[in-house]
Amino acid sequence: MKKQLILTFLFNVFFLSLSFGQKNNISITATLNSEADILDIYQEIIYYNTSDSVLKNIYFHNWPNAYKNKRTPLAIRFVEKNSKSFHFTNDKNRGYSEIKNIFINYELASWDSTAKDPDILNIPLKKPLLPNESVKIIVTYSVKIPKDKFTKYGVNSYQYNLRYWYLAPAIFDEKWNTYNNLDLDDLYVDFSDYNIKLNVPKEYTVNSDLVYGMTEGKLNNQYKLIGSNRPDIEVNITQYNDFLAYNSKPVSIITNLDSEKLNLVVKTNVLSRELKFIESYLGKFPHKKLFINKIEYDKNPVYGLNQLPSFLEPFSDIFEYDIKMFKVLVKKYIENTFLFNQRKDAWLADGLQTYLMMKYVEKFYPEIKALGNISTIWGIKAYNIAKIDYNEKYYFVYQFASRKNLDQPLTTPTDSLSNFNRKIANKYKAGLGIKYLENYLGEETIKNAIVDFSNKNANNKVKSTAIFNNINTTKDIEWFKIDYLQTNKKPDYTIKKVIKKGKDSLNVIVENKRNFTTPIELYGIKDNDVKYQQWLTKIDSTATVTIPKDGFDKLSLNYNSLLPEFNLRNNWKNVDKKLFTRPLQLRFVKDLENPYYNQLFYKPVFGYNYYDGIILGLTFSNQTFLNKSINFKVTPSYSTKSNSFSGSYSLRYEYLPENGKVNKIFIGLGGSHFDYAEGLPYNKIVPYAALEFRKKSYRDISSNIISTSYTFVDKAASITNPQDPETLKYKVFSLGYGYAKPTILKDIRFSTGIEISEKFSKASLNARYRLLTNTNTQFDFRLFAGAFLSNNTNTDFFSFALDRPTDYLFQYDYLGRSETSGFLSQQIIISEGGFKSKLPVPFANQWLTSVNTSIGLWRWFEIYNDAALVKNKNANVYFAYENGVRLNFVQDILEVYFPVYSNLGWEVTQPDYASRIRFVLVLKPKRIFNFLRRGFY
Structure with a gap:
């Protein structure tokens, strides 16, 4: 009986082990x-x-x-x-x-x-x-x-x-x-x-x-x-x-991702080298062959290769082929070796891909720069962007999202990531995190952890947290497991003060400026050489560190930028007190941030309006490719037509809260000086503040903003055409709220606000709804309602406009804002009444309500219909109406309107019809860029 029980037990154990090993x-x-x-x-x-x-x-x-x-x-x-x-x-x-x-x-x-x-x-x-x-x-x-x-x-x-x-x-x-x-x-x-x-x-x-x-x-x-x-x-x-089978070792590669400039032997050797390198970390590939369709690369290219102009040949043919194949090969290697839940738990797979790419370039292409051969071109090689190594690009690209408060935790499910974070930023952050652990724990510790992880989990379902079971260290890495992975907190340390302590030592006061405590490395630097290194840990507020003074004249935190800090510019101090911790660096056009210098960038700018003519200017700013908390820009310019100096300036402080419902807070000051009419300049000064609410989802492209400003305007008076003094010098306080969600099928925009000045106060509401129906027909609906709360003005300069606002706040991009006839007077900004025809009652000094609609007939060909009620003091309500043809080439950027019928009758039969045609034209590159980037970040 006992023997039978033993046999039964052994049979059950064998059966269970067999069944658990079964695959579908x-x-x-x-x-x-x-x-x-x-x-x-x-x-x-x-x-x-x-x-x-x-x-x-x-x-x-x-x-x-x-x-x-x-x-x-x-x-x-x-x-x-x-x-x-x-x-x-x-x-x-x-x-x-x-x-x-x-x-x-x-x-x-x-x-x-x-x-x-x-x-x-x-x-x-x-x-x-x-x-x-x-x-x-x-x-x-x-x-x-x-x-x-x-x-x-x-x-x-x-x-x-x-x-x-x-x-x-x-x-x-x-x-x-x-x-x-x-x-x-x-x-x-x-x-x-x-x-x-x-x-x-x-x-x-x-x-x-x-x-x-x-x-x-x-x-x-x-x-x-x-x-x-x-x-x-x-x-x-x-x-x-077009698929080729490469007899690479130890795995044969079948692929149509090719390079016509390299022969079969070279490509086979490259693939074999890649496979050997990957195998040294991830273990033996479980199959004899690996299939790679170039679609894999096309959907997730090596960013940096495809953005640089190919005619300059920034990278050698072998490097370009090598890095393209390596990126796809690592991804396919991981997918066929480990079973990650890529929807919910992708950070480790993404991190290993980026980390191994960094290690591969570090070993075989240490001389390659981020811009490749472009970095050697005269006029470019002096720039910081040309000096950074290829692997340093990962830090700067991730920081692009971080500085805009667009970054997301690494543990965020991929279907909740923005396209930019899913394809680029989170992959880079994950790889940088592993690389930083390598720097903190040691290269062998991390490599052994990856190798052990691979040996234990190959051909099995695995969670990314399993990697921590293989890291053999006594050092604390909870900061990585929690804050680095599970939040979008941004580390930021600074050297607050350096105090000499005797002849041979220094007291260094280090401050943690944000709610993220990580290890940070302190360096002693002399002539760009590292003379001293020490890891600092558990600094959650302020700490004083005593170090020996040993042959260096500068101190730096995070000298090699391995930790993706929010701000690197505050990481430097001179051992001996100097007036400027960082010397001034003057650069032509924008560059990458260089934390060792106070950078000032200059570039020529061009503009145009009818009164100034061609505007030639030179912009001086501190704006790098990455956002800063404090930005300034000064643009002195010369107006060729008016033969006078003009220009603009701005100063803005930006604060990014880490948590809560507020995403950004702006406080700033701006001003400009140009001509508003022939020989008549104006000065404008605007202090402002804005609060941008956090979106419910990072994939949401909506915006939700409260803003306030106080506009000071001082206009020169015309001798030949006297103007009412109230239109020459005035101040307007504005408070507004705006919401926009411009999706490709439904575009919803809403704004409301009040304006208060010495002689008037008014409130307005603007709503717009654009719909693409299931038949690809566009329907556009816009509602405006505005009313004066008080109005003691003598002119219509501050009145609501039916067709062409006077723009007394100087916020619209008019090419000829004071023109009442001629081509430039036909430019319109769809605002306030939004009418295209010039009707007998063009202003409302009491209240105005208008509805603008259009419906598409074919592609950009649309029919518009508008109606409005215009109320002026001591006058009956004026009912305005119009219709016509709208050529909507690019919404809000390039449009043309042909009036057909209005209160004036059949406008198409009028002898001066050409002067009745209206157009929308926006030349600002930023507006066009924002239109194109929608849906990516």
Whole structure:
């Protein structure tokens, strides 16, 4: 009896170990109909319940169905990215999956999916699936392959790039991990064994890294592909095969990411070197072949390579090929070796990719600069941006987001990250964090941790926090686990004071200026050489450190910029007191921040208005590529037409709260001096403050701002055309609130405010709604309502304007603001009444309400209709109306209006019709840039 119990126990242990080692088995027979772009699929899945729970249903990722219509999560995601191509495409260009029948253990079964989650399939089980048991599911279905212009995966004129093209079982660990296809390329599926028979037309070739099951590899146009322990299967089916198989070691690479300027031997050697380097950190690759489609690189390129002008050949052909392949290779290596939840837990995979890229460049290309060969060009090589090493770019690019308060915690799910953070900033921050740990703990400690992590977790599901179990150190790294990973807190240390203590030592007072306590390294520097180093830890407020004075004349914190600090400029102190801690550096045009200098940048600027003519100026500022807390800009200029000096200036302080509902606070002062009419200059001074609220989501492109200002205006009086004194010198206090959410389909803007001056006070409301209908027809609606609370003015200079505001605050970009006739008088700013026709009652000194509408007929061709009620003192309400044709080339930037009919009758029949045509024209580069960047950050 005892022997029998022992045998039973051993059998159960063997059975459990066997079942826990089981992988899902997926068999697919798929036939491609190239005329209809449809895959007819017969799929068998042997699903193993490796959990401790009893399963009553099984969920599948049905990602091909994410393309079925414009209401899916994927379609909504496209709109969020400011792309309307999928929303308005023809239905034949979309994709879908059509389930025909499902059998469970050969019995017909039911299934369902919701309109909210059409790409997630739920299959209820008639019999609960117990732990360690398996079930066989057979599904017959068709997949319509979408055009590849949406996600780069799909069909084009000569090939099919297939990814996430079949039903994939979701992972269950205490709960089902189901995720929508959001074009993030992060399907979370378990390693499985695959047996695929793919039937294609005879003119097509199939590319994959799965082993061919037949000797010839191809028989009767059928490819048999076998793979074990794989995450997802990517396949290329093409008529014109541009994939090459490289006999690299220890893994063969199949790829169409190529360089025509390098020969096969060189490229093979490069790939072998990359694989050997990656293997030294991540262990042996679990398969003999690796498939890399250039789509992987096109969707996530090496930023810096693709932004620099190619005609300058900034990088050598071999470096460019090497770094491109390495980036993609590391990503594919990680995806096929470890099973991360890339939607919820991506920071370590991203960090390892960036960290290994930094280590690879550090070893094989230490001489490469961020600008490559451009850094050697005369006139450029003196700049800080030309001097930084290639790996230093990661710090500065991440800081671009950090200084704008746009950075997000590394533990943020990828579907909640902004596009800029997901593709660039968070990857860089994760890699920089690992690199900083390396500097703090030692290179061998971090490398051994990565190697141990890889050895223990290869071919398994793993969480990113597991890396900490392999870091062998007695030093405290809780700051990294908590603040660095889980918050967007920004470290910032400064040397507050240096006090000599005797002849041989110094007391250094170091202050932590923000709520983030990290280790920070203190350096003693002389002639740019490091003479002294010491790590400082646990400084949460202020600490005094005593150090030996040993051959250095400057002290610096974070000298090598390895810690992504918020501000590097306050990290320096001279040992001996000097008037200026940092000398002045004068630079032509903007540069990267150099913390060793007080930088002053100058650049020529050009402008134009009718009265000043061409404006030639020189701007002096402290503005670098990265935001600063305090920015100033002074622009003295010369007006060629008026033969007079002009210019502008500004000073702004910006505060970024770390937490709470406020994102930014601005306080500033601005002013300008130009001509407002022929030979008549004006001076304007505006102190202001603004408060920007934090967005609910970093993917949200809305803005929510309260602002206040006090505008002082002093205008020169005309001798030939006397003006009322009230229009020459005045002060206006303004308080306003603005909200805007300019998405690609629905553009909502709302603003309201009050103005108070010595002779008047008034309130106004402005609302605008723009809609692109499902037929790609644009409808634009605008409402304005304004009323004087008091009005003791003698003129209409401060009145509400029906068609062309006087712009007494000098805030609009008029080319000829005082013109009443001629071409420049036809420029309009859609503000206040928003009318295009010049009607008999152009102003309202009591109240004004107007409605402006337009509807698109074809592309940028629209019809507009406006109506308004204009009320002046001691006069009846004037009803104004008009309609016409609007050519809306670029919304709010370039538009042309052709009046047709108004209170004046048929305007098109008037002899002076050309003078009635109105236009919107914005020449400011910043406005155009903000329009183009929407949806990226």
